[in-house]
Amino acid sequence: MSAHKRILEREPKKFELILNEQWPDTSVIDVDSVEKKNNFQLTDIGVAKSARPEASTRDSYEKGLKYLVNSSRADFERELNVAAKMSKEGEDFFKYPVATVFSPNNVSENKESEYKFVEYGFNSADDKYKALILLEVELEKISSNEVLVTSARTIVDEMFTNAIYNAPEQALGKEQRRAFSGSERVETKSGRIFMGKNDSFLLIGCEDQYGSLDTKGLMERIHKCYDSGVDSVVNLSKEGGVGIGTYMLFNTATSFYVGVKPGESTIVMCAIPRNLSNRKVQRMAKNFHLLDLKG
């Protein structure tokens, strides 16, 4: 019997023991054993041993799975608590996103400051290069690993592009995209890029003030890239987004966190390991946490 099954069958209350003190009645479901026809409730936390992203992203947009945590990972317990925290006390995620990820059982302004090491505000496409330079300078202080720095740069770039071009379009329509991507730089609502770290992970996040992200559509696009290939999604016309940016974020990250407060805020964060080989990072099963807070 696998260690994963032992956890679920011989110790059925293990997850409740991890979580119950702070978050009673948290529903934890073994995703590997759920029948195809079942749908998930908004606050259900799915646990798998090592889910493949093409399967887990499908479970998300087809069956409503919002939280997936893989038990094969060393950070399983912390990530399980992150899922519980986001599903039960989602407002804190918008106030202290970094602390929610690194210290889910003790979220506070102090913890946010402890883990977050850089933040950059923006309200125009012209702010992008300043953001990239600042973030690279800060990254190089904590790592000389070229693969890690390149991954982080990819994440920052895609997040910035989403916040500047896609968020206003989703909120206000295609005219806004044309305005922002033309030679005339129009100011958007202000947003921010930030980074946090603990001993094991680098966390990169972006917040916009539109709150227009559709998490179901997001996971569907990501799933299609895994299932049918990126070629089936990529938009080579000049109109609109390319359609693969969020897949690039998800594929680069080992954990993916999204919070949407309609009309107010969207936060997207990606975690990547700091001290692992690229091979181990690529083989790590991906977790995701999707919070749709009612407006």
Added chain:
Amino acid sequence: MANFHYTLDDNSGKFTLCLAGHIDEDVTFKHIDIDGAKELHIDFKKVDSINSCGIREWIIWIRSVSADIRIIYENCPKAIVDQINMVSGFLPDTAKVVSFYVPYYNEDTGREKMVLFIEGDQYTENDINIPFVIKEESGDVFEVDVIESKYFKFLKVKAS
């Protein structure tokens, strides 16, 4: 304003295009004049990154290059190899990669090194000979730090 620049040299019809910086939504390649080129060598060594918009801009431009021009990619960093493997059309069917970087990693120290694979040395059109381990003079051992079936996929595609 784009944080990107390029140089273009013409050596009797053999053009060498060196790209540098970030390739993104602010970059346009349409001003690159390759009239008269018989061969186009594209050196990616100084490309720092490419985002999804940059991928699109690149594919649109490279598709517009005449099929009569022989296209060769050189010194491709990992960021470019990842796109070659991810999106068809990034490397045209008629083009080839003559050199690209492969990351290696030392588990004990956490150090990495980028090793340049050159056609004719580590690979040919029909074969790949990946050194799984590289040892430095210091004695540090580095292991190849990619998933081979994914990273070298573009070579197998070309071979078939």
